[in-house]
Amino acid sequence: MNIILLGYPGSGKGTQAQVLARKLGLMHFSTGDIFREEISKRSALGLEAAGYLSGGRLVPDKLVLDLIQSRLATETRGLLFDGFPRTVEQAQALDDYLASKGLAVDRVFFLDLPEQEVVSRLGARRTCVKCGMIYNILTSAPAKENTCDSCSGALTLREDDKPEVIKKRIMVYRDQTEPLLAYYKGNGVFSEIKAALAPQAITEQILSSLKTVGLC
Ligand code: ADP
Ligand code: ZN
Numbered sequence: 001m002n003i004i005l006l007g008y009p010g011s012g013k014g015t016q017a018q019v020l021a022r023k024l025g026l027m028h029f030s031t032g033d034i035f036r037e038e039i040s041k042r043s044a045l046g047l048e049a050a051g052y053l054s055g056g057r058l059v060p061d062k063l064v065l066d067l068i069q070s071r072l073a074t075e076t077r078g079l080l081f082d083g084f085p086r087t088v089e090q091a092q093a094l095d096d097y098l099a100s101k102g103l104a105v106d107r108v109f110f111l112d113l114p115e116q117e118v119v120s121r122l123g124a125r126r127t128c129v130k131c132g133m134i135y136n137i138l139t140s141a142p143a144k145e146n147t148c149d150s151c152s153g154a155l156t157l158r159e160d161d162k163p164e165v166i167k168k169r170i171m172v173y174r175d176q177t178e179p180l181l182a183y184y185k186g187n188g189v190f191s192e193i194k195a196a197l198a199p200q201a202i203t204e205q206i207l208s209s210l211k212t213v214g215l216c
Pocket of ligand 2: 129130131133151152
């Protein structure tokens with residue numbers, strides 16, 4: 001089973017992906033997490049991607065698609081994509097890649113969040129530097145301030161969750177990623193999920209939708 005989570009930055013893709021991957025036994029594939037990891041390792045890929053992330057722009061398709069090839073080549077589990085694809089070109093490349101293995105995208109969930117919510121959520125987001133766990137200091141705060149519940153790592157505000165960069169990311173989303181909605185609506189795998197709810201309620205909507213179509 002191969003699933004894609006789509007939506008504005010801050011719509012909850014990462015949070016849902018962490019939970020769903022565990023529940024469904026899928027590989028959580030987050031291109032954003034991979035880029036941040038490569039940046040912290042100062043690898044060649046990280047150095048190339050860093051300026052795009054800090055400026056809120058998309059990493060060029062070529063780099064992203066090389067990543068897919070190299071990271072997924074030996075993966076045998078179903079895939080849960082979070083933050084990929086982000087352009088129509090990436091979506092087409094993913095379809096071709098899966099088709100070459102006799103696979104397909106089985107379901108696309110669009111986490112629909114009003115745009116004004118996006119800004120407040122991203123400003124309140126904190127990410128664990130050690131394990132990547134995501135918190136929101138207003139709605140899902142850790143038990144101890146600035147400390148990860150699961151690994152005691154320090155929580156930080158992502159570089160690109162600062163107000164100027166948030167604005168840019170929203171524009172980039174509208175321009176380059178929103179056209180994917182039409183792309184996937186056309187092929188019958190699309191479901192819309194109300195993302196202004198609590199994380200648990202969103203997970204339930206996704207799982208019940210997967211049950212309805214016989215995927216879990
Ligand atoms: P969010 O969904 O909250 O915006 P991500 O962690 O998915 O955050 O992405 C952070 C940044 O990483 C993006 O702004 C972009 O620069 C880069 N990035 C992640 N995934 C892709 C992708 N599929 N294509 C191009 N750039 C990407
Ligand atoms: Zn942690």
